[in-house]
Amino acid sequence: KEPPGPAMKTNVPGRESLRLKAELDKIQNTDAVHFFVDYANSRGNYVVDVDGNIMLDVFTQIASLPLGYNHPKLIAKMSNPDNMVTFINRPALGSFPPADLVDKIRGTLMTVAPPGLQHVQTMACGSCSIEHGQKAMFMAYMRRERGGKPPTAEDLETSISGQAPGCPKLSIMSFNGAFHGRGMGALACSHAKWFHKLDFPVPDWPMAPFPKLRYPLEDFVRENEQEEQFCLEQVEDLFETYRQKGAPVVGIMCEPVQAEGGDNHASPAFFQGLQDIAAKNNGYLLLDEVQTGCGVSGKFWAHEHFNLREAPDVVTFAKKMLTGGFYYKQEQKATEAYRIYNTWMGDPSKIMMLEEVLNVVHQNDLVNNAADVGQFLLQGLLDLQKLYPGTMKNARGLGTLVAVDFPTTAFRNSVVITLRNKGVNAGTCGEAAMRLRPSLIFTKSHASVFLTYLEATLKDL
Amino acid sequence: KEPPGPAMKTNVPGRESLRLKAELDKIQNTDAVHFFVDYANSRGNYVVDVDGNIMLDVFTQIASLPLGYNHPKLIAKMSNPDNMVTFINRPALGSFPPADLVDKIRGTLMTVAPPGLQHVQTMACGSCSIEHGQKAMFMAYMRRERGGKPPTAEDLETSISGQAPGCPKLSIMSFNGAFHGRGMGALACSHAKWFHKLDFPVPDWPMAPFPKLRYPLEDFVRENEQEEQFCLEQVEDLFETYRQKGAPVVGIMCEPVQAEGGDNHASPAFFQGLQDIAAKNNGYLLLDEVQTGCGVSGKFWAHEHFNLREAPDVVTFAKKMLTGGFYYKQEQKATEAYRIYNTWMGDPSKIMMLEEVLNVVHQNDLVNNAADVGQFLLQGLLDLQKLYPGTMKNARGLGTLVAVDFPTTAFRNSVVITLRNKGVNAGTCGEAAMRLRPSLIFTKSHASVFLTYLEATLKDL
Ligand code: FES
Numbered sequence: 001k002e003p004p005g006p007a008m009k010t011n012v013p014g015r016e017s018l019r020l021k022a023e024l025d026k027i028q029n030t031d032a033v034h035f036f037v038d039y040a041n042s043r044g045n046y047v048v049d050v051d052g053n054i055m056l057d058v059f060t061q062i063a064s065l066p067l068g069y070n071h072p073k074l075i076a077k078m079s080n081p082d083n084m085v086t087f088i089n090r091p092a093l094g095s096f097p098p099a100d101l102v103d104k105i106r107g108t109l110m111t112v113a114p115p116g117l118q119h120v121q122t123m124a125c126g127s128c129s130i131e132h133g134q135k136a137m138f139m140a141y142m143r144r145e146r147g148g149k150p151p152t153a154e155d156l157e158t159s160i161s162g163q164a165p166g167c168p169k170l171s172i173m174s175f176n177g178a179f180h181g182r183g184m185g186a187l188a189c190s191h192a193k194w195f196h197k198l199d200f201p202v203p204d205w206p207m208a209p210f211p212k213l214r215y216p217l218e219d220f221v222r223e224n225e226q227e228e229q230f231c232l233e234q235v236e237d238l239f240e241t242y243r244q245k246g247a248p249v250v251g252i253m254c255e256p257v258q259a260e261g262g263d264n265h266a267s268p269a270f271f272q273g274l275q276d277i278a279a280k281n282n283g284y285l286l287l288d289e290v291q292t293g294c295g296v297s298g299k300f301w302a303h304e305h306f307n308l309r310e311a312p313d314v315v316t317f318a319k320k321m322l323t324g325g326f327y328y329k330q331e332q333k334a335t336e337a338y339r340i341y342n343t344w345m346g347d348p349s350k351i352m353m354l355e356e357v358l359n360v361v362h363q364n365d366l367v368n369n370a371a372d373v374g375q376f377l378l379q380g381l382l383d384l385q386k387l388y389p390g391t392m393k394n395a396r397g398l399g400t401l402v403a404v405d406f407p408t409t410a411f412r413n414s415v416v417i418t419l420r421n422k423g424v425n426a427g428t429c430g431e432a433a434m435r436l437r438p439s440l441i442f443t444k445s446h447a448s449v450f451l452t453y454l455e456a457t458l459k460d461l
Numbered sequence: 462k463e464p465p466g467p468a469m470k471t472n473v474p475g476r477e478s479l480r481l482k483a484e485l486d487k488i489q490n491t492d493a494v495h496f497f498v499d500y501a502n503s504r505g506n507y508v509v510d511v512d513g514n515i516m517l518d519v520f521t522q523i524a525s526l527p528l529g530y531n532h533p534k535l536i537a538k539m540s541n542p543d544n545m546v547t548f549i550n551r552p553a554l555g556s557f558p559p560a561d562l563v564d565k566i567r568g569t570l571m572t573v574a575p576p577g578l579q580h581v582q583t584m585a586c587g588s589c590s591i592e593h594g595q596k597a598m599f600m601a602y603m604r605r606e607r608g609g610k611p612p613t614a615e616d617l618e619t620s621i622s623g624q625a626p627g628c629p630k631l632s633i634m635s636f637n638g639a640f641h642g643r644g645m646g647a648l649a650c651s652h653a654k655w656f657h658k659l660d661f662p663v664p665d666w667p668m669a670p671f672p673k674l675r676y677p678l679e680d681f682v683r684e685n686e687q688e689e690q691f692c693l694e695q696v697e698d699l700f701e702t703y704r705q706k707g708a709p710v711v712g713i714m715c716e717p718v719q720a721e722g723g724d725n726h727a728s729p730a731f732f733q734g735l736q737d738i739a740a741k742n743n744g745y746l747l748l749d750e751v752q753t754g755c756g757v758s759g760k761f762w763a764h765e766h767f768n769l770r771e772a773p774d775v776v777t778f779a780k781k782m783l784t785g786g787f788y789y790k791q792e793q794k795a796t797e798a799y800r801i802y803n804t805w806m807g808d809p810s811k812i813m814m815l816e817e818v819l820n821v822v823h824q825n826d827l828v829n830n831a832a833d834v835g836q837f838l839l840q841g842l843l844d845l846q847k848l849y850p851g852t853m854k855n856a857r858g859l860g861t862l863v864a865v866d867f868p869t870t871a872f873r874n875s876v877v878i879t880l881r882n883k884g885v886n887a888g889t890c891g892e893a894a895m896r897l898r899p900s901l902i903f904t905k906s907h908a909s910v911f912l913t914y915l916e917a918t919l920k921d922l
Pocket of ligand 1 (some may be wrong): 060124125127128129183585586587588589590644
């Protein structure tokens with residue numbers, strides 16, 4: 001079913017993509033459109049565009065397609081008429097849940113819950129998952145501050161207009177280079193690119209430096225340790241700074257691998273340190289696994305690589321999980337109605353599709369596949385890096401979360417464009433990184449195609 | 462197909478709902494769960510719960526089901542294998558749109574665009590529609606402030622950490638009693654209930670009073686005019702107050718009918734006044750039609766009742782539209798890539814379902830139906846109000862956006878619970894209102910059932 005390899009008819013975007021883009025631009029800004037896709041004819045790891053170009057897709061809808069295009073098991077799931085009712089009648093899940101909700105959540109999200117987390121709330125996308133995860137932390141923090149007492153009449157009343165004490169000055173710490181989403185609360189914790197934030201008022205919340213590791217890691221052990229130590233000290237200081245500013249930090253929010261910010265990794269020791277500093281300051285730890293979850297790291301959740309002494313307090317997910325949501329501890333469970341709530345609270349049709357995704361992941365051992373194929377990809381990049389020493393550097397990865405840097409933004413962009421015109425659709429991130437986010441059914445033979453095409457590109461440039 | 466009427470076996474929630482609720486409560490807070498639904502057996506305007514109770518549903522998943530349960534046209538749409546590809550391959554719409562996106566948007570959202578608005582951006586839910594609509598206003602405002610000059614290096618740099626001048630102090634004005642969503646930006650404009658906001662830090666943005674009209678309107682013409690005039694003066698003052706506070710107001714955000722806040726209506730003159738004051742202060746006007754759009758008001762958009770001298774700058778939608786999003790003017794169109802953006806940017810499978818919804822709305826003249834049946838409902842409530850003068854008051858409505866007040870919160874709650882146990886599922890809002898939000902296929906005979914059951918309830922209490 002999957003094409004044997006890339007097959008190109010035009011440069012990308014081709015004529016038909018450009019025509020459609022011009023039409024769409026009458027309705028909305030289209031500057032971020034890469035090309036228009038023929039989804040009906042896309043298969044597995046290959047995306048087909050409207051000009052008939054067949055490309056190996058190592059970006060897969062910004063890391064959001066778990067099983068590639070038109071997976072037969074998902075088609076079968078959709079074809080079952082019993083499942084139709086779930087697509088047609090979208091419930092207000094928080095008030096009128098479907099009869100099978102408990103079974104479906106137990107059979108899907110709870111089977112892959114991060115060790116130590118027994119609660120989960122579905123949401124619709126990464127951004128609302130983050131913002132409600134933040135709220136769970138704010139509520140837990142203030143419950144503790146009130147020492148078990150109920151909120152006062154003044155608390156309730158001032159909350160309506162958004163004033164203290166009902167809406168207290170609190171903050172969440174995040175990192176330079178982080179990206180967590182576009183809602184104002186998620187955006188306040190995002191520090192990756194100007195176009196995410198320019199012109200938008202966001203609260204003054206602490207931004208800590210994220211370690212900038214030097215590669216190859218084995219040659220910079222001491223420097224990297226120092227760098228992480230420095231960042232941890234800043235984190236510790238910011239707790240104090242914002243306490244003094246009157247906007248205490250209720251928790252730290254962090255990606256296990258900073259994705260949009262440039263695929264920036266840190267060591268398990270760094271994350272262990274974050275957890276310790278958070279605890280010491282009576283703060284919580286939220287790990288944002290929207291892009292790193294669902295097996296891509298070679299474990300189901302990337303933070304399982306970190307040997308944390310206990311579970312993070314909140315773990316958010318979306319993208320390949322199809323449904324958004326967050327796992328959390330008992331302490332973060334809401335204690336009143338309508339606190340963590342909105343009209344839809346997710347979408348059971350996405351949970352149904354996730355059910356089939358998890359079946360396939362389990363049956364085909366796709367988490368271990370991600371570990372293996374990721375290792376193979378990374379080794380391939382390390383080998384190419386040796387062949388092109390002035391051109392490619394800092395190859396790094398955790399499972400299939402693999403990236404490599406080029407000397408400049410412009411050079412990186414020409415690599416990605418040339419590669420695409422040859423037949424491989426890759427992503428970018430940070431200043432000068434190429435980001436790989438293949439599906440979970442990506443194999444070593446796909447990785448070989450990618451490496452071959454990348455080498456041809458490097459030869460051309 | 463639709464049951465002939467309500468048929469109850471137990472009180473609601475019944476034993477099976479309670480059992481499932483206890484199970485779900487191990488995973489998440491369930492205090493907002495009313496009952497568990499047997500979606501497979503629900504039909505048209507009748508919802509069936511897991512205890513076999515058949516209820517007339519005049520709340521319809523918090524106003525979000527356009528055609529009731531399991532509409533045959535939606536089943537047919539889902540059964541077409543050609544449509545499956547749209548459900549299985551969710552695109553990153555902003556970068557890799559499907560071949561038919563332009564046609565689908567033109568054939569759906571553009572056919573019902575509010576007069577004067579030629580642009581639309583899909584989003585996933587009400588909250589992200591609001592927050593991106595806010596961003597469109599912030600960007601337009603700052604573009605104008607920069608007078609056509611590009612942002613400075615300092616703008617770009619400071620935006621990363623969220624400091625001025627890149628992230629300037631700006632605000633959006635909203636109203637006491639408003640509800641716009643749960644993301645921090647939407648929440649900052651929401652002032653309806655403490656449980657939406659308590660413990661959550663939100664920016665200090667201006668909250669203006671919303672008119673509290675006295676009913677019957679014809680008896681309080683002068684008082685209501687004065688009330689609206691007073692509110693408009695406050696709006697005007699708040700522009701000045703926040704200019705002096707250094708957080709200028711870029712726009713006013715308002716629901717055509719305040720829903721969660723208590724089904725509060727205002728006159729066309731009030732909305733005309735808002736538009737004039739906004740313009741005078743170089744601000745924009747965002748009307749939030751998440752709950753009032755899609756024909757329920759008796760016009761496709763509720764603000765079409767207001768005879769505004771020009772279109773509002775931004776109009777948001779979600780709920781019955783199935784997809785979220787916002788319409789906007791040329792001035793609010795983003796001028797750079799990735800400014801109004803996220804991974805999914807909505808979901809084409811929802812646009813596909815909307816296509817069929819709009820077909821049915823058109824073929825069956827459902828907008829005019831909403832006007833007729835709404836008038837019938839309101840008249841029925843006015844008649845009942847006369848029969849139960851100490852009990853029910855302030856019956857009001859615009860199309861099927863109908864509500865009535867009871868003397869106290871507790872009394873309202875017993876009306877709604879008693880009514881539900883008899884076989885009608887209604888909603889609540891504000892302090893003491895019962896809120897009706899039937900589907901678009903709600904007819905006068907359904908309205909008669911509702912009125913009969915309500916009268917029986919009032920007799921009982
Ligand atoms: S904010 Fe997540 S779907 Fe709208």
